[in-house]
Amino acid sequence: MNPKISDFGMARIFDGNQSEANTNRIVGTYGYMAPEYAMAGLFSVKSDVFSFGVLLLEIISGKKNVGFHLSEEGESLLxxxxxxxxDGQGLELMDTMLEKSSVATEVLRCIHIGLLCVQEDPADRPTMSSVLHMLASDTIALPIPKQPAFSIGRFVAMEGQSSNQKVCSANELTLSVLSPQ
Structure with missing residues (x-):
């Protein structure tokens, strides 16, 4: 249960037995990167836990985190x-393909574990060995997760609806207010 860097581009950056690093450049797949790595280049064993949580939620939902924009607020899968x-409606996340072959309590437990993995503060995330124990045993009490780290989304106006927001960004992810100093 030793976490490994799964992105081969990232693997070249780290030495053989290195488990933490502050990198000079950010590489990897956005949407799976822990926020502390994506924003500051800080990588640790809890970064892998975040990525695993995203993957677990993707498996349950049948949807990818990258490019997931369900509502007009452009919220992420997380x-x-x-x-x-x-809201007590976790089963609504489940892919319809899983409905016949799954047990509701197991699906809800997996969602709960996924949400524990994607918490903003790495110290709040479980270790991978803890995640393994949580998945293997339905008797282990799970702590209440905190809200996921962050969402990279975009505002999508509904058809026929006007938006008071002026898009001033090439990628629709940032809004900059320019003012001379």
Whole structure:
């Protein structure tokens, strides 16, 4: 249960037995990167836990986190899963292909574990060995997860609806206010 860097481009950056690093450049797949790595280049064993949590939520939902924009707020799969779970509607996240072959309590437990893995503070995330124990045993009590790290989304106006927001960004992810100093 030693975490490994799964992105081969990232693997070349790290030495053989290195488990933590502060990298000079950010490489990897956005949507799976832990926020502390994506924003500051800080990588640790808890970065792998974040990526695993994203993957677990993707498996349950049948949807990818990257490019997931379900609502007009452009929320991510992580925030969508959080809202459903928080409202007691976690099963609505489940892919319809899983309905016949799954047990509702197991699906909800997996969503719960996925949300524990994608918490903003790495210290709040479980270790991979803890995740393994949580998945293997339905008797281990799970802590209440905190809201997922962040959402990279975009505002999508519904057809026939006007938006008061002016898009001033080439990639629709940032809004900059220019003012001379």
């Amino acid at each position: 925030t969508f899963a959080w809202k459903l779970w928080s």
